[in-house]
Amino acid sequence: MKMMKWLAVLACSVIILAGCSKKETVKIGAQTFSEQLILAHMVGLLVKEKAGLDVKVVSDLSSTSFNHQSMLNNDVQISFRYVGTDYTGTLKIEEQPKDMESALKTLQERFKSDFQQTWFPPLGFENTYGFTVRQELADELKLETVSDLKDAAKDLSLGTDQVWLERPFDGYPAFIEKYGFEFAKTFPMEVGLVYKAVQSKDVDVVIAYTTDARLKEYNLKVLADDKKLFPPYQASVVARDDLLKKHPAVKEVIDSLEGKIDTETMTALNYQVDVKLEEPEQVAKQFLIEKGLLNG
Structure with missing residues (x-):
């Protein structure tokens, strides 16, 4: 009987010790595209090595609003956000920010006071909308900026997702007002199809994402938004x-x-993952090693 009691005490002690020795797991949220997965693994690898915590990448956050709610619910503790998206979406501010610095300051102050979250300084890149053409068309028409399209637009077709055609602040209505011209035709399509559509000459111009790997794969050129239609979309970490x-x-x-x-x-x-089909974690790891941020 004493032996049974002793074994029970020993078993409980083992369970308690195991629970005490278990590291805390930090959950890092990522939306369902390569860029976010790469970033999530970057932070995850660093947190594991430098902070000594276990990490889980939660890779099924379908939208910015779902991402934000997951942070509020503590389902994830770290995520990756874009200035313009959260400025007009999460904060529901109905006018364009004057510049990136003022938008960033607003986000940092509001996320701290409203959500008890820290919006970190930008990672260094911007993933925004961009008017995009085939390089050969850019060379033929000498296109460098969106304004350069003005004379040719009456003969050109535009492919874009339906949402952009209807967005009031930085969509097609705002574009027409700011740039002063329209395209001959517009073709709504899934955003993932625009790259192939312009490369195949089904349309002449598309609204693409400026860090998408297919820009490189299909030799496409993003025209400079010289009249600043699109708000800043610099990427940052939020924790x-x-x-x-x-x-x-x-x-x-x-x-x-x-x-x-x-x-x-x-x-x-993104090209390494989307086109060369490398694993996001390996791409992230190699980048960190090359930058001297992670031990090999």
């Missing part, structure tokens, strides 16, 4: 304040990525 307070090393990890990833680099990293 819950309770996590940063409990684990200050996590803040140091995130700070180490500030300004380290420019648009060209992010596009190249």
Whole structure:
């Protein structure tokens, strides 16, 4: 009988010790496209090595609003956000920000006061909408900026997702007002199809994402938004304040990525995953090693 009691005490002790020795798991949220997965693994690898915490990448956040709610619910503690999206979407501000600095300041102040979250300085790249053409068409018409399309637009077709055609602040109505011209035809389509559509000459101009790997794959050119139709969409890390307070090393990890990833680099990293079919975690790891941020 004494032996049974002793074994029971021993079993309970083992369970308690096991529970005490288990590391805390930090959940890092990512939306369902390569760029976010790469970023999530970057932060995850650094948090694991530098902060000594276990990490889980939650890779099924379908939208910015779902991402935001997951952060509020503490289902994830770290996520990746874009200035313009959260400025007009999450904060529901109905006018365009004057510039990136003022928009960033507003986001940092409001996320701190309203949500108890820290919006970190930008990672260094911007993933925004961009008017995009085949390089050969750009060469033929000498296109460098969106304004350069004005004389030719009456003969050109535009492909874009339906949402952009209806967006009031930086969509097609705002474009017509700001740039002063329209395209001959517009073709609504899934955003993932626009790259192939313009490359195949089904349309002449498309609204694409500026860090998408298919820009490189299909030799497409993004025209400069010279009249600033689109708000700033710089990418940043957002983290819950309770996590940063409990684990200050996590803040140091995130700070180490500030300004380290420019648009060209992010596009190249996306290309490795989307076109060369490499694993996001391996692409992230190689980048961190090359930058001297992670031990090999």
